[in-house]
Each structure stands twice: as structure tokens, then as C-alpha cells.
Amino acid sequence: MSENYKILPFRFARFNESEYLLTNDVGEYIFLSNEDFEKFINKELDVKSTVFQDIASKQIATTDNVEDVVNMLATKFRTKKSILRDFTSLHMVVPTLRCNSSCIYCQVARKNMDDHEADMTKKTAKNVVKTIFESPSPCIKIEFQGGDPSTYFEMVKYIIEEAEWQNLFKKKDLGFVICTNVTLLTPDMVKYLKKHKCDISTSLDGPKELHNTNRPLQDTTHTHEKFEESIKMIRKICGNDCVSALMTTSKYSLGHFKEIINEYVRMGYNNIFLRALNPYGFAKQYKEKIAYPVEDFIENFKEGLDYIIELNKQGTFFIEGYASLLLKRILTPFATGFVDLQSPAGVGIAGAIYDWDGNVYVADEGRMLARFKDYYYKLGNVNEDSYQSMFNGEKLHHIIENACTECLPMCSECVFQPYCGADPVRNYSEQGDMVGHRPTSDMCKKNTAIMHYLFELLKKHDPEINRIFWSWIN
Amino acid sequence: MKQINGTAFNIEADILGRITLKGKSIFSRKDEILVKSDAKDLPSGYAALITNSVQIAGRKPCVGNVQTLEDFNEGDVVLINKKGEIVFLYEIKSLHNAIFATERCNHRCIMCPQPPVAEEKDKTPFNLKLISLIDKNTVEIGITGGEPTLIGDKLFDLIKQIQKYQPKAGISLLTNGVKFADKEYAMKLAMCKHHDLQIDVPIFSDIADEHNRIVGAKTFYKTVQGLYNLALFHQRIGLRIVVHKQTYKRLPQLADYIYHNFPFVSQVAFLQMETAGNANTNLEELWIDPYDYNEELKQAVLLLANRGICTRVYNAQLCVLPREIREFAVNAISDWKDTYLPECEECKLRQQCGGLFASNQKHHSAHINPNLEDITASACV
Numbered sequence: 034m035s036e037n038y039k040i041l042p043f044r045f046a047r048f049n050e051s052e053y054l055l056t057n058d059v060g061e062y063i064f065l066s067n068e069d070f071e072k073f074i075n076k077e078l079d080v081k082s083t084v085f086q087d088i089a090s091k092q093i094a095t096t097d098n099v100e101d102v103v104n105m106l107a108t109k110f111r112t113k114k115s116i117l118r119d120f121t122s123l124h125m126v127v128p129t130l131r132c133n134s135s136c137i138y139c140q141v142a143r144k145n146m147d148d149h150e151a152d153m154t155k156k157t158a159k160n161v162v163k164t165i166f167e168s169p170s171p172c173i174k175i176e177f178q179g180g181d182p183s184t185y186f187e188m189v190k191y192i193i194e195e196a197e198w199q200n201l202f203k204k205k206d207l208g209f210v211i212c213t214n215v216t217l218l219t220p221d222m223v224k225y226l227k228k229h230k231c232d233i234s235t236s237l238d239g240p241k242e243l244h245n246t247n248r249p250l251q252d253t254t255h256t257h258e259k260f261e262e263s264i265k266m267i268r269k270i271c272g273n274d275c276v277s278a279l280m281t282t283s284k285y286s287l288g289h290f291k292e293i294i295n296e297y298v299r300m301g302y303n304n305i306f307l308r309a310l311n312p313y314g315f316a317k318q319y320k321e322k323i324a325y326p327v328e329d330f331i332e333n334f335k336e337g338l339d340y341i342i343e344l345n346k347q348g349t350f351f352i353e354g355y356a357s358l359l360l361k362r363i364l365t366p367f368a369t370g371f372v373d374l375q376s377p378a379g380v381g382i383a384g385a386i387y388d389w390d391g392n393v394y395v396a397d398e399g400r401m402l403a404r405f406k407d408y409y410y411k412l413g414n415v416n417e418d419s420y421q422s423m424f425n426g427e428k429l430h431h432i433i434e435n436a437c438t439e440c441l442p443m444c445s446e447c448v449f450q451p452y453c454g455a456d457p458v459r460n461y462s463e464q465g466d467m468v469g470h471r472p473t474s475d476m477c478k479k480n481t482a483i484m485h486y487l488f489e490l491l492k493k494h495d496p497e498i499n500r501i502f503w504s505w506i507n
Numbered sequence: 508m509k510q511i512n513g514t515a516f517n518i519e520a521d522i523l524g525r526i527t528l529k530g531k532s533i534f535s536r537k538d539e540i541l542v543k544s545d546a547k548d549l550p551s552g553y554a555a556l557i558t559n560s561v562q563i564a565g566r567k568p569c570v571g572n573v574q575t576l577e578d579f580n581e582g583d584v585v586l587i588n589k590k591g592e593i594v595f596l597y598e599i600k601s602l603h604n605a606i607f608a609t610e611r612c613n614h615r616c617i618m619c620p621q622p623p624v625a626e627e628k629d630k631t632p633f634n635l636k637l638i639s640l641i642d643k644n645t646v647e648i649g650i651t652g653g654e655p656t657l658i659g660d661k662l663f664d665l666i667k668q669i670q671k672y673q674p675k676a677g678i679s680l681l682t683n684g685v686k687f688a689d690k691e692y693a694m695k696l697a698m699c700k701h702h703d704l705q706i707d708v709p710i711f712s713d714i715a716d717e718h719n720r721i722v723g724a725k726t727f728y729k730t731v732q733g734l735y736n737l738a739l740f741h742q743r744i745g746l747r748i749v750v751h752k753q754t755y756k757r758l759p760q761l762a763d764y765i766y767h768n769f770p771f772v773s774q775v776a777f778l779q780m781e782t783a784g785n786a787n788t789n790l791e792e793l794w795i796d797p798y799d800y801n802e803e804l805k806q807a808v809l810l811l812a813n814r815g816i817c818t819r820v821y822n823a824q825l826c827v828l829p830r831e832i833r834e835f836a837v838n839a840i841s842d843w844k845d846t847y848l849p850e851c852e853e854c855k856l857r858q859q860c861g862g863l864f865a866s867n868q869k870h871h872s873a874h875i876n877p878n879l880e881d882i883t884a885s886a887c888v
Contacts (some may be wrong), residue, residue: 054734060765061767086713086714086757086760087760088712089714090713090757090763096715096716097715097716097726097727101715101728101731104728104732105731105768108768109767109768110734161583363745365770365814366766366767366768366770367770392621452632497811500813503813503814507813507814507815
């Protein structure tokens with residue numbers, strides 16, 4: 034065994050019968066045949082061989098001064114993690130729990146339209162905005178959640194204007210999003226949102242029958258028609274790109290991804306985010322009604338992705354959002370902000386949610402847990418606690434310490450680690466503690482399966498698929 | 508450089524001056540060289556006279572017997588010597604004018620078209636004067652060498668001089684980047700605050716040893732650090748890859764390496780090799796018919812372009828390039844070096860084509876064929 038090259042840190046996995054996949058901390062990857070892999074780790078590769086040079090090019094091994102290479106890796110690592118520099122930029126605010134929908138998978142203790150018990154007060158709203166602007170982030174995105182925030186539009190307006198007022202002095206890159214089923218929006222409201230540069234984010238679960246099953250409105254059987262009407266009205270006022278849509282996969286969506294995708298295309302969308310249901314804290318019997326094994330989602334996702342690639346090949350530019358996010362992590366040197374899949378986890382440090390009563394949680398799911406009187410993920414209350422005590426308190430430190438894939442059991446040695454993220458809230462709610470147990474984790478199953486599939490596609494070196502993937506990334 | 512020869516009269520030392528055909532007022536003739544046909548004598552005040560006459564009266568400096576007076580343009584800057592050689596240091600009609608900061612270099616590239624000298628006297632005072640004579644509306648000036656950073660802080664004097672005399676001109680600084688591994692030096696460049704400066708740095712391989720072998724010095728990681736420092740100070744960086752037998756094989760991997768390690772660069776240029784200087788001496792080890800590296804070049808260019816990096820191919824003949832990457836080709840051969848082959852006469856693409864280096868007349872691709880259809884040529888902004 035000669036010491037002709039030095040091996041730098043990398044993770045690996047047997048990818049299939051004949052190949053290994055190797056990745057390093059900055060997300061560069063290489064496939065090696067079993068034979069080359071054996072030779073490589075035994076330091077038997079010829080340093081002039083193409084295979085060794087390819088490995089060296091990815092900085093997984095080197096013949097040079099290690100410090101020189103580590104310097105470059107450090108630069109790339111800083112870039113990949115540059116999201117951390119800014120701290121919390123996504124601030125979700127719940128102006129009310131009232132809602133006119135009764136979605137089958139709703140996890141919020143929503144209130145009826147005439148029940149004002151869970152409406153935010155002006156005093157709380159003012160303190161919410163004050164707390165938000167204490168964040169050191171140069172970008173502030175305020176996202177209205179609910180309930181349906183359109184049911185208490187006066188409060189939405191109050192918060193937008195309060196934030197704009199604060200921003201006269203803070204001069205941050207301030208943006209707004211309202212998450213709504215859009216059916217209660219009037220042209221005047223939409224004009225207001227346009228004027229204040231508030232994006233609209235809605236939910237579309239698929240074609241009429243499926244959408245109506247998953248997301249029925251309380252007072253009508255014509256949910257989908259009303260939805261479509263509103264979308265037309267909004268687009269007429271603010272243009273085609275101002276209203277984005279999210280889908281959630283219920284039990285009834287399985288087997289229908291093609292129709293769901295077609296519905297998005299028909300509605301004029303050029304992207305979809307095929308999203309699995311996160312059945313946090315549902316009572317067992319209820320869970321069975323709408324939930325499904327994660328394996329079913331994975332199969333459906335792959336079929337959906339194949340179908341979307343096919344659409345692109347036929348000339349319809351259409352993005353699958355989750356694949357696009359992961360591909361950006363796999364193929365580019367850049368940082369990607371996605372609160373739900375970060376390491377350290379985005380909880381509190383990338384996003385936070387302010388409930389109607391002023392309670393601050395590290396994530397929306399923390400708010401769901403509070404419904405069952407579990408306040409573990411509550412950082413404090415804007416009416417009582419200072420920004421420092423909430424966002425630099427022991428609790429958030431403790432959570433984040435347990436939310437780095439770099440050191441979580443099994444994640445730390447997983448070949449997909451550089452692309453993945455931790456979710457302490459979900460581990461806690463499903464598996465009893467923040468660290469979690471990967472072999473039985475649905476989230477782990479889903480993410481590793483999807484990433485494995487993406488690597489299979491990349492490994493084909495199909496110029497058309499690669500071109501499509503890059504068109505999604507850019 | 509373009510050069511015209513005549514017969515020297517009364518020239519003792521080199522004279523640097525600006526060409527005038529129409530003449531200048533008596534108060535601003537000091538640095539002007541008058542070009543006039545059938546002149547017998549030089550009106551007073553000019554630096555020198557260039558003429559086709561053979562009979563020259565008087566004791567003033569003059570180059571006579573110059574038969575191609577139409578080659579001179581108002582505003583060109585030339586250097587004339589006692590041998591009667593007129594060297595064009597600046598051509599007003601060219602877009603490829605450059606200042607040679609020094610002929611020294613800390614690299615010994617195996618394909619260097621202008622091999623460096625070991626010793627020379629400081630060229631900066633001469634260059635400062637040269638810049639002061641260059642037309643103020645010039646749009647682009649190169650600073651090259653040798654390795655321009657070897658003159659140290661005097662490089663910034665050149666840049667400031669250009670800022671003063673050619674306020675609109677963009678500067679392209681061709682450097683191996685090694686000196687910028689010194690963060691303070693990179694900062695000083697940034698402090699010049701030039702409005703349109705691009706630093707063009709050659710890189711030859713994603714493998715340090717390969718790069719070092721080609722440049723004849725162990726400087727790969729210094730160049731890397733130089734690039735990082737320049738990026739740190741938000742300088743605009745272009746990377747240049749000269750393609751030859753020792754670099755073509757790993758072009759796709761190099762492109763990927765650039766994307767992952769230097770995504771901040773504004774431009775990546777692939778250059779066909781000029782077979783002058785060392786490249787000619789080492790031709791056996793370097794020459795490959797550009798046609799034979801088309802596949803690697805295509806992969807590398809498309810890889811970078813797909814990733815949103817501005818990519819260009821310099822010095823290539825359009826007929827030799829694969830169709831998919833012709834749109835990235837740019838004609839950037841200095842005018843005095845740019846030539847075409849007889850078969851290029853009837854080619855429809857001649858106007859858009861880079862043509863050949865004069866020195867490549869002997870060594871060029873065996874696949875040059877006049878193109879008879881049109882294509883769209885475009886370049887990135």
C-alpha cells in the first residue's frame with residue numbers, strides 16, 4: 034500500500050450491485066465501480082488515471098497539500114451554508130383561526146366564520162411586527178397563515194401597514210405572502226394585495242372531484258368552481274404569476290398524480306410541488322382515514338416525476354418543485370433556502386410562526402402540538418417575552434443542537450446527508466424525541482428514496498433529462 | 508504588432524508619438540508625428556515626419572521612403588527608431604489595443620506565444636506616456652505582458668492613467684492571478700474603482716499538477732487564492748483556457764470544476780492555441796487539430812452555458828466548430844495577427860469568423876471548409 038494520495042472526508046453507499054455513490058460535505062458526488070472503489074480506498078489507484086483525477090477534481094482525494102484543498106472546501110462549505118448568516122427570514126403570522134374550508138387533513142383547531150375567539154388583537158399584532166423586525170435578517174418575508182387570513186382581512190392590512198411603517202426605518206427587503214383558499218377574496222382585496230406587493234399562495238389538490246373531496250368549502254358543493262373563478266379574477270388583476278399553488282397528497286390523491294399534474298397544466302401553472310401529508314399528532318383512528326404508507330407516496334412521486342419529465346420532453350415547461358430543490362443541492366455549489374429541509378434545521382433560525390394569541394413557535398408543526406397542550410416548541414409570547422429571550426434562549430439552542438444532520442445518528446454517515454435536512458419537531462411528534470430513529474422514520478424513507486431516484490436519473494447521462502433538470506434549476 | 512519600415516533620417520533615439528495627417532496647431536504638436544506625402548521638410552514643432560519622399564532636407568527626425576501612407580490613421584500611436592521601423596502601439600481603428608506592462612513573467616507556459624525576458628528596464632514611464640497619447644474615446648484597452656502584476660503597485664498607476672486619459676475605456680487585465688493571492692494587492696486593485704475592469708486569468712486544468720506543469724511553476728493554489736481574493740472584492744473575473752493536446756481531454760471536468768469552485772466568474776473563454784513563440788517550439792507536444800477536440804469542447808461549453816455562465820470560444824474557425832457551439836464563437840484575434848486562408852474567400856461566415864492567427868497559417872485544422880449557408884451568431888452580454 035503506497036501513500037501516493039490522501040483521502041479527504043466523504044460519505045458513501047452501495048448504490049446498486051455494481052456501483053458506489055460517493056459524496057462530500059459540499060455536495061459534490063461521483064459514482065465508482067465496485068472495483069475502482071476498492072482500489073481507491075486501498076490507495077491502489079494510479080494518480081495519473083482518469084478515475085483518480087475525477088475523484089481529485091471533486092476534492093474527495095488529493096495528491097496536493099491537504100491544507101490547500103481544505104481551504105477550497107471551506108470556501109464552498111461556507112457558500113453552501115450561507116443561509117445561516119442571515120438568521121430568521123420567514124415569519125408566519127396567524128391573524129385568525131377562522132376558516133370557510135373544512136379540509137379533510139386540517140390540523141388546525143379552526144374556528145367557524147362567526148367565532149371571533151381566536152382573532153389576533155391589534156396590540157398582539159403590533160408586538161408581532163416589532164419582534165419580527167428584531168431579526169437581523171436583511172430579508173423579511175411575512176407569510177399570513179390561518180385559519181384563512183382572508184376571513185380577517187382587516188388584520189392582514191393592519192400587519193402589512195405596520196410592517197411597512199417599521200421598514201421605513203429598518204430598510205429591509207420586505208415581502209408578504211398570504212396563504213388562502215382565495216374564495217373569499219374580492220377584487221378590492223386583490224388590488225390591495227397587489228399594491229402592497231403581497232404574493233398569493235393557494236392550495237390546489239387536483240381535478241374537481243379530488244379537490245372537492247380534500248378541500249371542501251363549508252357552505253357549498255361547488256368548491257372547485259368557486260376556486261377557479263377566483264383564480265381568474267386574481268390573474269386578471271395581478272397577472273398570471275402572482276398566485277402560486279401547493280398540493281397536498283391525501284389517501285384519495287394516490288393513483289391520480291397524472292390527473293393532478295394535468296389539472297395544474299390546465300390551470301396555467303408551470304410548476305407543482307408533489308407534497309406528502311405530514312400527519313402530525315392526528316388521533317389514530319382519524320389518521321387511518323386520510324393517511325397512507327410512505328411507500329405509496331414514493332411510488333406515486335416517481336410516477337409523477339416521470340410524467341413531468343415526459344411533459345417537458347414534449348415541450349411543456351413544467352417544474353416539480355421538490356426534485357428541483359434537491360437537484361439544486363446536488364448539482365450546484367449554491368445555498369438553497371427551504372425551511373423544512375435544512376441542516377441545522379430551519380426551526381426558529383430560518384422560520385418562525387406567530388400564533389393569533391402572540392405565542393411564538395419554532396415551526397407550524399410546533400403550533401399543531403400546542404393544540405394537544407404540548408408547548409415544547411413554544412419560544413415565548415410576543416406580549417411577554419423579549420426577542421433575545423425567545424430567539425437566543427436556551428430552548429432554541431437546545432433544539433438546534435439536536436437538529437444537525439452532520440451529527441445525527443445515521444444521518445451523519447448517510448451518502449445523502451449534504452442534500453438533506455433535520456426535522457426535530459417531526460421526530461419529536463412521531464418518534465418521541467428530537468433526535469429520532471432513522472430506520473423507522475417515514476421522512477427518512479421518503480427523502481432517501483427520492484434522492485436515490487434522482488441520482489438514478491442523473492446517472493443515465495441523458496442529455497435531454499439533464500437539460501430539463503437545468504432548466505428547472507436556472 | 509503592425510510594423511511599417513522606411514528609411515530613417517536624423518533619428519538618434521526612439522520617438523513615441525501620435526499620428527496626424529491633417530496637422531495640429533503650433534501649440535500642440537510636441538508629441539505629434541506628421542504623415543505627409545511628398546514632403547521635403549518638417550514644419551517646426553512636430554516630433555517627427557513620416558513621408559514617401561526619399562529626399563529629405565533639414566536636420567529634423569524623419570522616416571522617409573514609406574510607401575503605404577494610407578495605412579496610417581489620425582490618432583494612431585507609433586514608436587519609430589533609428590532603423591526606420593515604425594511600430595504601431597495603438598491603432599485607433601482596432602478594438603484590440605493593449606499596453607504591455609512588462610515582458611517579464613513568473614510563469615513559463617509551454618505554449619506562450621510571447622516568451623518572457625529575464626531583465627528589462629522599467630517600462631512604466633514609457634507606458635504612462637503612451638496612455639496619455641491614446642485617443643480619449645477609446646472603448647477598450649488591454650493590459651498584458653508578460654505578467655503585468657510583476658510591476659507591483661505601478662500597475663495601479665497604469666490603470667489610473669487610463670482612467671484619466673480614457674475615462675470611457677473598459678480595461679481587460681490579463682494576469683495569471685498569482686499576485687492576487689496577496690489580499691492587500693487585490694484590495695489595492697479594487698481601490699482603483701475602475702468602472703469597467705475585467706481581470707482575465709488563465710486556468711489549464713482541474714488537476715493542480717497538470718496546471719502547474721503547463722505553466723512551469725507550482726502556482727495553482729496561489730491562482731485559486733487570487734481568484735477568491737478578487738471575488739471577495741467584487742472584481743469582475745474572466746477565466747481563459749487555451750486548448751491544446753495537454754488540456755483538451757479534461758475540458759468537461761475542468762468546466763464542472765470551474766462551476767463548482769469559481770461560480771462567481773463572469774465569463775469563461777476557451778481559446779484555440781496560437782502557434783507562435785514557445786507553442787511553435789513545443790509544437791510536437793502541443794498540436795492537435797482543433798477538429799479533434801470538438802467533442803470535449805462542446806461538452807465543456809454547453810455545460811457552462813446551461814449553468815448560466817457566460818461562455819465564449821475565441822480564435823476558432825466557425826467551419827471547424829460543432830454547430831451547437833458556433834453561437835459562442837467570438838472573433839477576438841488582434842487585427843495585425845488575423846488572417847484567412849484562400850479557401851475562406853467564398854465563405855458566407857467570413858465576416859463573423861475568427862479567422863486564423865497569422866502564425867497559424869502553417870498549422871491549422873485540416874477541416875477548414877468554406878461555409879455556404881447562414882447561421883445566427885450571438886454572444887452573451
